[in-house]
Amino acid sequence: MESGNLAWILISAALVLFMTPGLAFFYGGMDRGRNVLNMLMMNFYCVLIVPILWVLVGYSLSQVPFENDFIGNFDAFMLKNITEAGDGSTLATVAFLGMFAAITPALISGAVADRMKFSAWALFVPFWLFLAYVPIFKWVYGGWLGQRGSIDFAGGTAIHVNAGIAALAAVLVLGKRKAGAAPPHSMPLVMIGTGILWFGWFGFNAGSALAANGQGAQAFMNTFLAAAAAGSAWVIVEWLRDGHPTNLGAASGIVAGLVAITPAAGYVAGASPIFIGLIAGVVCCYAVKLKNKAGYDDALDVVGVHFFGGLVGSLLIGFFSDPDFFKGSFEKGLFFGGDTGLLLEQALANGVAIVWSFVITLILMLVLKNTIGVRVSDEPEYNGLDLAEHGETAYHS
């Protein structure tokens, strides 16, 4: 690997790591003031435990060997197959992919906010990583879903649809918050979290080119444009519908656009990211209201933003994919001279990920519920998880 490519992957890995604290503040600001530290800790816990699990066997099972259909093997257990630093390319790739593994379970924390026992979360994360993330990641990247022709540039199916549908399964087992929903305790925290997420997402998407090249630069542009378009769309919808252009609407739209462009970032160009962003912004702005009608308590809208945003972006590849622009070997989308083949493969890949992730998460949560329990008792739910679960208080007055 050339030094320029290596430098970009290492920088991108650090950018993706920074997204987890960004997500923590995005969620933490939206949460109640008495539960904000619990939310931060659920996120930071993922960057404590996942890097170790990733190097232990996560990377090996999800990527070694690359051509395995369903699951890897133990050849890279504890990275024992990397016997010398070499040009650094393998080490950089393992680290870069490990950052994705860390943030994916963290995405689910927003759904279970305000009521999940931290001990249950501490067990949920490693089990979910190996039972849901690792297999789906393998199938999409190198495995049978990828071999069939579906594409997922930086993790729309493998990360956002996967975590988004898992969030739904988790809250169905967990149940509703007894104290109900509350407005964000700190909108400034939400906004700084959004800024950090957007910044880090350039590493997430443009870094997924795994090279400092034209595809990476286009992924960078797409990350820039789709988020802006989705943020604008969300704000316009709520300004017309609810009467005010809100900060939370801007933040939510930006994240929805980032999620939607993730699977498409290296496959679309020109004005396509703007259309993808606009569609994602409108869809997600309405999707976050589904929970009120359907009755599931997805506290901070992981389903509405990540599941729907990821699904919309992944399916829109079937329309906007433009291999000629990239001189790429992937299929053309419907708007660029292709047939429905790619769209159907995208639908299949997401369908498989949805069913697997939902069922596995449901079983995992039910096992936890019937063994150690998944909910805090009533008193900490009303008095705050920060003090009960962590012995800390965010704000002293």
Place this chain on the structure above:
Amino acid sequence: MKLITAIVKPFKVDDVKDALRAAGIAGVTASEVRGFGRQGGHTETYRGSEYAIDFVPKVKLEVLASDSDAQRIVDIITGAAQTGKIGDGKIWVTSVDSVVRIRTGETGEAAI
């Protein structure tokens, strides 16, 4: 001696403080409080969901005064805090048995 307690709109606090200071009033205690009166609460919309905010932010001002000054202070606060709109707040006056200035031990009106 009297204790004048006023609940006012937060954005009027500086006007009240300036008016009291201009009139030579020696001290005020201010606290951020929440409550509801005829104004009621309001709703805020986040991601399209409305949340009822039942308690409205207000500032509570407490001023100690001699009996002869009390009415003048009530008038000053009323004048400075009034917008004419619902939610301007209230002022009430209560009698005070004793006052001590901690630094000197002075008591009564000398301590005000």
